[in-house]
Amino acid sequence: MSETPLLDQIPDGPWPSFVKEIKKTAELQDKAVAEGKDIKMPGSARALLKQIEISYKDKKTHWKHGGIVSVVGYGGGVIGRYSDLEDIVPEVHHFHTIRVNMPSGWFYSTKALRQLMDVWEKWGSGITNFHGSTGDIILLGTKSEYLQPCFEDMMKLDPPFDIGGSGSDLRTPSACMGPALCEFACYDTLQICHDITMEFQNELHRPMWPYKFKFKFSGCPNDCVAAKARADCAVIGTWKGEIQIDQDAVKEYAEWMDIEEEVVKLCPTGAISYDAEKKEIKIDNSNCVRCMHCINKMPKALKPGKERGATVLIGAKAPFVEGAIIGWVAVPFIPADELFDTLCEIAEKIWEWWDDIGKFRERVGELIWRRGIGEFLNVIGQEADVRMIKHPRTNPFMFFKEEELVESEVVKKLKERGMKWRSFEYEGEEI
Amino acid sequence: MQQQEKPPWWKTDFGPPYFKDLMHPVLKKNYGKWAYHEVIRPGVIKRVAESGDVVYVVRFGTPRLISIYTIRELCDIADKYCDGYLRWTSRHNVEFILTDESKIDDLIKEVEEKVGFPCGGTWDTPKGKYGLTNIIHTQGWIHCHTPAIDASGIVKAIMDELYEYFVDMKLPGLCRISLACCANMCGAVHASDISIVGIHRTPPLVDDDAVRRMCELPSTAAACPTAAIKVKAKEKTLEVDGEKCMYCGNCYTMCPGMPLFDPENDGAAILCAGKVSDARHPPELSKVVVPWVPNEPPRWPTLVEKIKQIFMAWANNAKKHERMVEFIERIGWERFFELAGLEFSWHLIDDFRIPPFMYASYRVGTQFRW
């Protein structure tokens, strides 16, 4: 009888099966061992299968809380993982994950990939995730003593692969394919992602903050990397000025597309009008909110405007601890050529503030709620902008700064009594 | 390793490989100079550059968990058809970039036969024909210590059921499905058309001994979002107030002595009507529509059935281009529950201390007028 009766039911159906992948690894790993290949984790794929079968039977995980494991010089990038079934599956009792920093946009040469796979065949389980949720290549399962030599072999490759982020550090930044393949990209997502990753290597490898911090880069408001929902700092390409129109291409679309129904009527602000006779469209750009719908519909005819840059949305996060949040507007527009410098500047200011007064496991978004948007805008040196809100506040409980008050007898008396006003300035030493 | 022992090849902080070194020459040549794209058939996107160069991007779904031996097979195919280059998408799909249109059929045949990955996962917005893309997901029982549900097994069961929508483009709009196996949501699935989240339903069963050995009492208590944990200083352990605990598992993340697993009561909540794109409707969080379904490995029939009900209610009734949230805003939640055959229960009315009131007036997304 099969050792894995429950998992055996899984390959049923047309979708590719993870069980098949693990079984294939187990078989080919055995074969490689038989051929005399130097394989440090023999039998680990088979043991993993066995453990998952038990999870399927018990309806619970059999992985325990991870201890701290890492490679020399780094604090992040390796996730400690131990099985609670060590007697049954000793091969995966220690089964740590290595996160490997992927190239921007997940572009690979087969040469680079093959080398990395050779390293993982030798030092690990032979099982991977392409990719983990944050974007890293995930090498799934090895022992503590193999972490260091595995990383050393990764350093020696051409090109070498470095480890990604984990824990309370800068997580591996990720970007949409942007200018490499997409005509909508309003800035160079891949280059900025690479440059930010290189600029902040220390922050990425050595956890030292209250909690994690994520950068994600999407080239336009379509947001193919879901930055708005999950990056503390989401950088979303956008533009100012007029959408570029090629009326000849509009005419081509008019041959088969119902432009009135599918473009004009679906524009959220009614900014488009269509002249069915001339087969031309007109856009009221002052009323366009740059949602991308019309451009997605007619990529041959419409292009984002020429003045390009990005919006920074801040604070997105999953429900832990205070509830889920979609990032909100912190900087409405940064011109494309100033993007790298401005992002570095903003990030460093935020990190200093957060590092100083953030509580343990408090994300930047939650810190902003606690301290107020006023202080946050001061920290990053950003003026208030009506584009940051859906509508102004509905209550009158506003703060006023001392210098905004009219000199008066009452103010004088309050000062004499030692009244203090909130400054909204962030002072380094304050707690 | 000591400083002086470090060999000449030793280095740290060298970062990822430079992407342009790993990119097909035709992409490098036309970098930033693409003119337009067309989806010529499910899974195949034709991209035309200003220079006149044309590439065909051929997309295949993967199970995310992949063997190194499969990656080598994918490399063999990329060597044969694509000059040795390939890429992955943000949703676990692998893409081959062809310059020769006549090779598309052979490539698809070879990937499907040798590796077993299906071609699809694309959508054609100009024509208003949409395919379903891959389900973004997390580790589950394969490799995490906090999951309330498995990840890969559920994704497999759902995608088997919805397979025809991946390999074709017959949906009215975009539909992003995602799964996270606990509320930590390392996959951040909270803004998807349909999301599945692993939840617990029992408070932590405090393991006093483990708490004493491994946990810091005040910081574990402070980690509770509802202040349900009391420090019992004398006994050097923690106590949970069952009236306040909503089973989030945050304390277990902090302290191994606070396990909250119950195979019979753990399960999944289903959320829907979220999105991240700004197209037409601004980004929005997903909302819970099914409070709990049990864990039913290996095929999760109840969960798959509910997902199918939600999916079909939208697929059969949405207008062209409408995403879940737009569809439900048009027809109303009462009609949605009816169409999807879901029961509305008291659990679905929010009673968690919600994100601060002020957040409701902050603008999310990038829809501005200048």
Ligand code: SF4
């Ligand atoms: S986010 Fe925009 S620019 Fe980036 S790949 Fe998606 S559509 Fe293209």
Ligand code: SF4
């Ligand atoms: S981008 Fe959106 S808001 Fe602007 S004109 Fe097009 S559809 Fe309307």
Ligand code: SF4
């Ligand atoms: S969602 Fe939770 S349980 Fe699942 S892999 Fe992420 S942290 Fe682990």
Ligand code: SF4
């Ligand atoms: S599970 Fe969550 S709510 Fe319950 S005690 Fe732990 S931290 Fe508090």
